[in-house]
Amino acid sequence: MHDQLVTARLCAAADPLVVDLGYGASPWTTLELAARLRTVRPDVRVVGLEIDPDRVVPGRDGVSFARGGFELAGLRPVLVRAFNVLRQYPEAAVPEAWSTILSGLTPDGLLVDGTCDELGRRCAWILLDRAGPRSLTMAWDPFTVEQPSDIAERLPKALIHHNIPGEPIHTLLTAADRAWAHAAPLAPFGPRVRWRAAAESLRREGFPLRSYRRRMRDCVLSVPWATVAPR
Numbered sequence: 001m002h003d004q005l006v007t008a009r010l011c012a013a014a015d016p017l018v019v020d021l022g023y024g025a026s027p028w029t030t031l032e033l034a035a036r037l038r039t040v041r042p043d044v045r046v047v048g049l050e051i052d053p054d055r056v057v058p059g060r061d062g063v064s065f066a067r068g069g070f071e072l073a074g075l076r077p078v079l080v081r082a083f084n085v086l087r088q089y090p091e092a093a094v095p096e097a098w099s100t101i102l103s104g105l106t107p108d109g110l111l112v113d114g115t116c117d118e119l120g121r122r123c124a125w126i127l128l129d130r131a132g133p134r135s136l137t138m139a140w141d142p143f144t145v146e147q148p149s150d151i152a153e154r155l156p157k158a159l160i161h162h163n164i165p166g167e168p169i170h171t172l173l174t175a176a177d178r179a180w181a182h183a184a185p186l187a188p189f190g191p192r193v194r195w196r197a198a199a200e201s202l203r204r205e206g207f208p209l210r211s212y213r214r215r216m217r218d219c220v221l222s223v224p225w226a227t228v229a230p231r
């Protein structure tokens, strides 16, 4: 909802179909996704897909559920959210999974491949379109995360094994921690103020952090994919 590209593509879609892929043991994330996206586009249609047939539940609250995997059960959505799904696969399986999902989208469709902790306090996702990955976004609860690199343990599968010296994601997280440390004098004003200062200093160092018009509850660090793409 905070991503202009996502909301623009959703609003422009002839058929505003969205898939929550691999919603898990209960469909809460799918129902919440539908509620949030309806504020952007009231006629959005949301379908939850699960590879595990025992997890497919009856439709409710205007949301339907079906069995399906990376081929998206033949649907043609404009947006797919797959959270904590690819983390269960080996890294080598990611390119093919991305390619299968992306080929099922509408031509201007988007995929959000993300990972988070159990309570959603540490979160990271890659936004992709048919041309491939576009950006990495990390978002965390300002009050429970001590430093930006704490997100490393929840990086998407395509990046988590690359957080080592010499790799761009490691360079970014190391710089973010350094900027966070330098912003320590602002800690009395709260972690959001401190993060805004840290993000500004990262920009001054040359990291192309996305700016958001709205102030957000979470601390957010979003960069173009080229900034973090594994070597």
Ligand SMILES: C[S@@+](CC[C@H](N)C(=O)[O-])C[C@H]1O[C@@H](n2cnc3c(N)ncnc32)[C@H](O)[C@@H]1O
Residues within 6 Å of the ligand: 021, 022, 023, 024, 025, 029, 049, 050, 051, 052, 055, 068, 069, 070, 082, 083, 084, 085, 088
């Ligand atoms: C850890 S749960 C994630 C649940 C929910 N998305 C969340 O983030 O809380 C992962 C789910 O992905 C499902 N899954 C694994 N591979 C899948 C695939 N290829 N297509 C659809 N679902 C898949 C599993 O059955 C499991 O229910």
